[in-house]
Amino acid sequence: MSNRLINWFRFASPHNFYPLAGKMIPVFWALAAVFAVAGLWMGFFVAPTDAQQGEGYRIIFVHVPASWLSMFIYMVMATWAGIGLSLNARLSSMMAQALAPTGALMAFLSLWTGAFWGKPMWGTWWVWDARLTSELILFFLYLGFMALQASIDDPRRADKAGAIVALVGAVNVPIIYFSVKWWNTLHQGSSVNLAKSSMAVTMLWGMLLMALCFWMYSIAMALTRVRTIILEREAHTEWVKDLPEVKA
Amino acid sequence: MNAILAVARRDLLMVMRRKSEVLTALFFFVIVTSLFPLGIGPEPTLLRKIAPGVLWVAALLATMLGLQRMFAADHADGTLEQMAISPTPLVMLVVGKIGAHWLVSGLPLVLIAPILGIQFDLDASALGILVVALLLGTPLLSLIGSIGAALTLGVRGGGVLLSLLVLPLFIPALIFGAGAVEAHISGLGAGGHLSLLAAMLALAVFFAPWATTAALRIALE
Numbered sequence: 407m408s409n410r411l412i413n414w415f416r417f418a419s420p421h422n423f424y425p426l427a428g429k430m431i432p433v434f435w436a437l438a439a440v441f442a443v444a445g446l447w448m449g450f451f452v453a454p455t456d457a458q459q460g461e462g463y464r465i466i467f468v469h470v471p472a473s474w475l476s477m478f479i480y481m482v483m484a485t486w487a488g489i490g491l492s493l494n495a496r497l498s499s500m501m502a503q504a505l506a507p508t509g510a511l512m513a514f515l516s517l518w519t520g521a522f523w524g525k526p527m528w529g530t531w532w533v534w535d536a537r538l539t540s541e542l543i544l545f546f547l548y549l550g551f552m553a554l555q556a557s558i559d560d561p562r563r564a565d566k567a568g569a570i571v572a573l574v575g576a577v578n579v580p581i582i583y584f585s586v587k588w589w590n591t592l593h594q595g596s597s598v599n600l601a602k603s604s605m606a607v608t609m610l611w612g613m614l615l616m617a618l619c620f621w622m623y624s625i626a627m628a629l630t631r632v633r634t635i636i637l638e639r640e641a642h643t644e645w646v647k648d649l650p651e652v653k654a
Numbered sequence: 655m656n657a658i659l660a661v662a663r664r665d666l667l668m669v670m671r672r673k674s675e676v677l678t679a680l681f682f683f684v685i686v687t688s689l690f691p692l693g694i695g696p697e698p699t700l701l702r703k704i705a706p707g708v709l710w711v712a713a714l715l716a717t718m719l720g721l722q723r724m725f726a727a728d729h730a731d732g733t734l735e736q737m738a739i740s741p742t743p744l745v746m747l748v749v750g751k752i753g754a755h756w757l758v759s760g761l762p763l764v765l766i767a768p769i770l771g772i773q774f775d776l777d778a779s780a781l782g783i784l785v786v787a788l789l790l791g792t793p794l795l796s797l798i799g800s801i802g803a804a805l806t807l808g809v810r811g812g813g814v815l816l817s818l819l820v821l822p823l824f825i826p827a828l829i830f831g832a833g834a835v836e837a838h839i840s841g842l843g844a845g846g847h848l849s850l851l852a853a854m855l856a857l858a859v860f861f862a863p864w865a866t867t868a869a870l871r872i873a874l875e
Contacts, residue, residue, distance in 0.1 A: 546822040557810045566872040567805045585826040
């Protein structure tokens with residue numbers, strides 16, 4: 407038991423994690439590709455046309471996974487940042503830093519595809535609906551995190567300051583969500599009614615497959631990014647200088 | 655407690671010797687709110703409708719102006735380091751500084767807000783709610799803002815960064831603060847909004863000084 411524990415912590419060191427990540431990345435890219443092909447095929451060819459929304463509804467195969475991941479990545483990012491802050495673990499902070507751009511991309515994609523979906527369905531690009539507004543604010547939180555990290559030169563200080571922002575943001579996300587929700591309902595009642603008829607099974611499967619694809623993509627992307635961050639920060643060490651890709 | 659008061663008194667004294675800083679934020683608040691009728695038009699019903707939102711957004715921005723100065727001077731001349739290594743817990747000193755910031759940049763806004771509200775044709779009871787909401791909300795802004803001020807201490811482009819970090823976190827205060835007045839005007843009663851605002855203030859009083867202290871220690875490393 408204690409032996410396994412030690413093995414586990416082995417990979418908390420950038421030196422050991424770097425080759426492991428290198429081996430994992432192709433696996434996750436391959437899985438992402440497989441799920442993408444399956445999900446897109448399911449979404450475009452198998453899932454039936456929606457009775458109310460026509461063909462336009464198919465944008466949910468991108469929109470819903472992106473929204474899920476934008477929220478989930480923030481949580482994961484805040485967790486890594488918190489671990490990095492409390493245990494002073496460098497790699498955890500690097501993971502948080504590596505996840506932020508992917509999370510921001512997901513939030514942006516979610517807003518963008520949401521607008522494309524909203525135009526034909528609701529007749530408008532944007533409504534001040536609670537979900538849309540809180541997604542927008544989540545996007546701002548990602549931007550704040552990245553901007554703060556980018557403007558502090560000392561990486562250790564950047565990690566810790568970023569961790570505090572991420573944690574304060576994580577505490578605030580539910581408060582913001584509910585305040586925006588009540589703000590909207592107090593004003594005018596929900597003007598947006600999704601009126602989801604029970605989803606066809608194939609639609610659900612398409613969405614789940616696409617969600618898995620987005621997950622795999624995010625993991626692969628974060629690992630790729632964390633490898634470059636490791637190289638950048640550990641450039642002074644012997645093991646980095648000895649790497650074949652660095653020597654070349 | 656003595657330490658809190660001592661720090662607050664010191665900060666207030668420093669501000670009183672450079673009054674222009676307080677007045678700048680106050681006049682900024684007055685000018686920004688006065689710009690809205692000029693931009694939108696003098697229609698009284700419209701002005702009544704936008705008054706709470708305009709006053710609150712202007713209050714957020716005016717609070718932002720003073721935030722950067724909360725720790726910057728003390729950081730520059732080394733006072734902050736002395737505070738950090740003093741026997742008094744740094745949290746206490748931070749509470750004192752936040753309190754002083756509110757007295758300097760929050761309280762004047764609360765006091766002048768009714769006069770600006772009259773310009774927007776708000777009636778007496780709505781003005782009362784506005785003052786109560788600002789009284790609960792501006793300390794909340796100082797508390798949340800202090801976290802951002804500590805994080806951006808000595809950072810490149812600190813001012814812009816500070817607004818990017820802090821403004822999204824101000825949103826709940828804005829919603830319930832402005833919402834209280836609007837709910838009152840529309841006859842719904844402002845109780846719920848004010849209670850939520852007070853609840854957020856209680857949470858922030860407990861957690862924000864702690865987060866600010868952690869951020870300051872990082873900045874001082």
